[in-house]
Amino acid sequence: MNNKVIFVMIDGLNYTVAISRMGYMMHLVENKLAWLYLVKTELPTLSKPLYEVIMTGTPSYINGITNNMIVRRSHEKSIFEIARVNGLKTAAAAYYWFSELYNKVPFDYVNDRELYNEDMNIQYGKYYFDDSYADSHLFIDGEILRRKFNPDFLLIHPMGIDNIGHKFGGNSKEYKLKANEIDNILSIFIDTWLKDGYKIIVTADHGMTENFNHGGTEDDERTVPLWIIGENVDTVKDIEIPQLCIAPTICKMLGLKKSEKMINFILPGLRL
Numbered sequence: 001m002n003n004k005v006i007f008v009m010i011d012g013l014n015y016t017v018a019i020s021r022m023g024y025m026m027h028l029v030e031n032k033l034a035w036l037y038l039v040k041t042e043l044p045t046l047s048k049p050l051y052e053v054i055m056t057g058t059p060s061y062i063n064g065i066t067n068n069m070i071v072r073r074s075h076e077k078s079i080f081e082i083a084r085v086n087g088l089k090t091a092a093a094a095y096y097w098f099s100e101l102y103n104k105v106p107f108d109y110v111n112d113r114e115l116y117n118e119d120m121n122i123q124y125g126k127y128y129f130d131d132s133y134a135d136s137h138l139f140i141d142g143e144i145l146r147r148k149f150n151p152d153f154l155l156i157h158p159m160g161i162d163n164i165g166h167k168f169g170g171n172s173k174e175y176k177l178k179a180n181e182i183d184n185i186l187s188i189f190i191d192t193w194l195k196d197g198y199k200i201i202v203t204a205d206h207g208m209t210e211n212f213n214h215g216g217t218e219d220d221e222r223t224v225p226l227w228i229i230g231e232n233v234d235t236v237k238d239i240e241i242p243q244l245c246i247a248p249t250i251c252k253m254l255g256l257k258k259s260e261k262m263i264n265f266i267l268p269g270l271r272l
């Protein structure tokens with residue numbers, strides 16, 4: 001039987017604030033229930049390019065999603081597509097760019113807000129388009145999809161931290177409070193997800209600088225955390241991993257063959 005995976009991708013969460021402000025996640029790490037890695041993201045450190053990097057395991061110069069203004073479907077094989085073609089169920093509670101990349105363009109604000117179609121790569125989707133959409137509501141959107149459709153692969157993608165980072169900067173008290181908030185939300189769901197047989201990855205697409213932005217190569221925009229929970233992992237500490245290894249790792253966790261373009265590298269220490 002294949003494993004089921006919940007993939008939480010927190011938009012705009014930098015490594016430093018994640019490990020200093022997310023006490024619940026670090027409690028899991030301290031007790032060897034979660035394993036923490038440091039991800040060095042691909043470039044550019046922008047949202048849409050990195051959604052595509054994470055979901056297809058290909059860099060921007062190959063996949064062509066080089067900035068946020070490109071509005072078209074992905075040309076690459078995504079985790080969603082590989083899972084669907086192999087008979088697994090896919091779902092996402094995510095920003096509407098995910099529907100545009102992997103389902104259809106342009107996004108229809110009324111009809112695509114909730115989009116259920118088993119022929120689409122993301123078969124069960126709830127999408128938001130307001131960057132200030134509450135993370136609490138977004139996680140409930142994901143939980144509704146999980147309980148209703150029992151997906152094998154579920155993406156949950158909150159935007160709250162990125163949104164606050166653009167207003168106050170990645171070293172502000174507002175940004176740090178938001179990291180606490182998301183840590184609290186995760187503490188509500190993770191136990192239930194584990195009991196229901198899910199493996200969980202929590203990471204971020206990119207970080208945030210203290211100058212209210214991202215897009216460059218500085219550490220605070222380019223280093224993000226990755227926690228894996230519910231898998232057998234040999235002890236790892238301070239391991240830096242490339243972002244391109246996330247897609248092949250998730251394929252492996254789902255019991256699927258990675259695409260040809262994905263790199264031959266999964267999370268170090270992961271026993272699968």
Ligand SMILES: [Zn+2]
Binds near residue numbers: 162163214
């Ligand atoms: Zn942003």
